[in-house]
Amino acid sequence: MAQRFPILKEQLEIISRGTVDLLPMDELQQKLERSIKSGKPLRIKQGFDPTAPDIHLGHTVGIRKLKQFQDLGHQVVVIIGDFTGMVGDPSDKSATRPRLTYDEVMKNAKTYQEQFYKILDPQKTEMVYNGQWFGKMKFTEIMELASKFTVARMLERDDFAKRYESQQPISIHEFFYPLMQGYDSVMIQADVEIGATEQKFNLIIARQIQKEYGQESQVVLTLPILVGIDGVQRMSKSTGNYIGIDEPPEEMYGKTMRIPDEQIYPYFELITDVALDELYKIKNVLDKNEVNPRDAKRRLARKIVAMYHGDEAALEAEAHFDQIHIKKEAPEEMPEFTLSENERRVIDIMVATNFAASKGEARRLIRQKAVSLNGEQVHDEFFEVMLDKPTILKVGKRKFVRLIPKSP
Numbered sequence: 392m393a394q395r396f397p398i399l400k401e402q403l404e405i406i407s408r409g410t411v412d413l414l415p416m417d418e419l420q421q422k423l424e425r426s427i428k429s430g431k432p433l434r435i436k437q438g439f440d441p442t443a444p445d446i447h448l449g450h451t452v453g454i455r456k457l458k459q460f461q462d463l464g465h466q467v468v469v470i471i472g473d474f475t476g477m478v479g480d481p482s483d484k485s486a487t488r489p490r491l492t493y494d495e496v497m498k499n500a501k502t503y504q505e506q507f508y509k510i511l512d513p514q515k516t517e518m519v520y521n522g523q524w525f526g527k528m529k530f531t532e533i534m535e536l537a538s539k540f541t542v543a544r545m546l547e548r549d550d551f552a553k554r555y556e557s558q559q560p561i562s563i564h565e566f567f568y569p570l571m572q573g574y575d576s577v578m579i580q581a582d583v584e585i586g587a588t589e590q591k592f593n594l595i596i597a598r599q600i601q602k603e604y605g606q607e608s609q610v611v612l613t614l615p616i617l618v619g620i621d622g623v624q625r626m627s628k629s630t631g632n633y634i635g636i637d638e639p640p641e642e643m644y645g646k647t648m649r650i651p652d653e654q655i656y657p658y659f660e661l662i663t664d665v666a667l668d669e670l671y672k673i674k675n676v677l678d679k680n681e682v683n684p685r686d687a688k689r690r691l692a693r694k695i696v697a698m699y700h701g702d703e704a705a706l707e708a709e710a711h712f713d714q715i716h717i718k719k720e721a722p723e724e725m726p727e728f729t730l731s732e733n734e735r736r737v738i739d740i741m742v743a744t745n746f747a748a749s750k751g752e753a754r755r756l757i758r759q760k761a762v763s764l765n766g767e768q769v770h771d772e773f774f775e776v777m778l779d780k781p782t783i784l785k786v787g788k789r790k791f792v793r794l795i796p797k798s799p
Contacts (some may be wrong), residue, residue: 393430396464398424404667405459409452411588412613414595420424422582426654432465436581438572439469440476446506446634449617452661453585454510459514460583468517468579469507471500474525475575478568503695506636509699512724515641517579524578526570536570539603540596544576545569548592568697569593573600581609611661617661622651627784640700643790644708647692648716652684655691663694694766721783728784735775737762738783740794746786761787 396402402423406413413419426433437453446454476496487645504518516709528536545566546552552559569592576584576597586594591613596606616625619656620630626633634646650658659665676682689709696705714720728744738753740746741762747753754772755764762769763785776782781795 394432394464395430396423396427396432404454405426405463405613408459408667408670408740409456410612411615412591414611417585418608422610424491424664426465430556433460433582434466434468434580434609435460435583435585436470436498436576436579437585438472438475439474439503441496441503443628444499444502445628445635445637446503447626447628447635448658448662449619449633449774451510451636452614452617452686453587454507455662455664456585456612458510458664461556462513466517467511467515468581469511470575470579471503471518471520473497473500473520473522473651475521475568475571476500478564478571483517489593514537519579521575521578522572524574536574537567538601539600542567569596570600573597575587577601577604577606577608580606582607583610583612585612586613587616589616605750614656615661618657620646620649622654634695636699640696640704640708641711643696643699644692644705644712645716647695648688648712650688652688655684655687658691663691664698665694670743715789721785721791725783725793727793727795729795730776736762736772737769737774737776738772739782740776740792744784744792746784746790746792 392521397405399420404422406419420484425431435457437457457469461467473493473496476499484577507516507518511647519522519719546555547570551565552562553559572593573596575581577600581597581601584594594609594611594613601608618624619626619630620634621630621632624630624632628635634643636647642691647658656674656677660670665673674685677684677687678784692712693705693709696708700708711722714722726744728740731741733742734740735759738747738750741756742748742750747756753762757772759767760768764774764782766783766785776784776794784794786790
């Protein structure tokens with residue numbers, strides 16, 4: 392039975408939300424018109440290399456776009472790059488990325504499916520590993536794929552060109568990454584591929600490779616890179632400026648409240664499911680300064696938490712935030728840690744409670760004035776906690792533990 396789709400104008404409005412490039416736009420319109428007429432959904436592709444185990448909100452920019460296509464009735468195809476993950480995407484990199492082993496990639500991949508399905512409908516999502524075809528390729532087929540592109544064309548790519556000019560090493564296997572990504576599009580017969588702006592070269596290469604293999608070229612859709620909560624660098628676990636989608640509600644809420652005011656609208660647009668008409672209203676009041684940025688940020692924080700933990704958890708997270716940051720009170724419930732004669736120094740307790748990964752990090756937090764005992768700031772890294780009464784240790788803005796003297 393043929394499927395019914397929204398009219399072209401409505402689809403284009405939704406698809407265009409938050410996008411940087413839609414190339415070529417006329418081909419996208421033709422594909423959508425043909426889809427509406429035939430009742431056959433388009434195949435929308437995005438690939439993810441499991442180079443780390445957890446997904447943060449930066450990753451969800453593309454996943455949200457996939458969800459929009461899915462809600463319009465199109466077929467979403469998610470490719471888990473178990474083989475491309477071993478190569479490592481060279482996009483925007485100034486040096487060869489360290490190669491991961493297959494076991495490392497697959498260990499990370501195990502967590503991906505569960506996290507993807509927090510956004511995508513599992514019943515309407517094709518999820519495949521590109522090892523299904525790359526693992527079976529003969530060397531003659533690899534040579535055939537490699538013959539589709541020239542080294543000169545590869546060196547047109549900005550990051551490769553810069554490395555070549557500065558005599559930085561470029562490994563041959565890095566040239567294979569865009570070819571492999573393009574071959575993924577061939578294997579799943581992609582009509583549209585989604586990627587970050589830095590992926591544009593790879594996505595355009597895929598258009599040529601599809602043509603070489605006798606297929607209609609995909610449309611390229613690029614999305615902006617989400618800035619982290621520091622407001623400067625892209626969201627990344629390595630820089631610590633991320634919000635993980637599996638983080639506790641209080642952590643998600645508190646981190647969202649730290650984003651710069653100028654990132655409020657981009658976050659609403661790129662990582663929430665707020666409807667288009669409501670999105671226009673949010674932009675309008677922010678542009679006209681008709682709302683206090685703090686109030687808009689609170690609304691954003693509630694929305695993000697609700698999307699991953701539910702409305703009740705969002706309200707509880709907001710109450711927790713208010714109690715600590717507005718009422719300046721410690722939470723009623725917090726973990727407890729039993730003190731002993733051998734573990735009384737603040738830096739030792741911070742490591743034992745996982746509030747610091749090492750004594751070095753504990754010292755750094757103390758120097759940054761991020762540590763207090765019963766509301767009094769700790770300045771001395773050798774300070775020892777008294778054993779005569781319970782004490783509340785606070786690290787950063789949201790980490791609390793009640794220190795209990797060991798019973799005699």
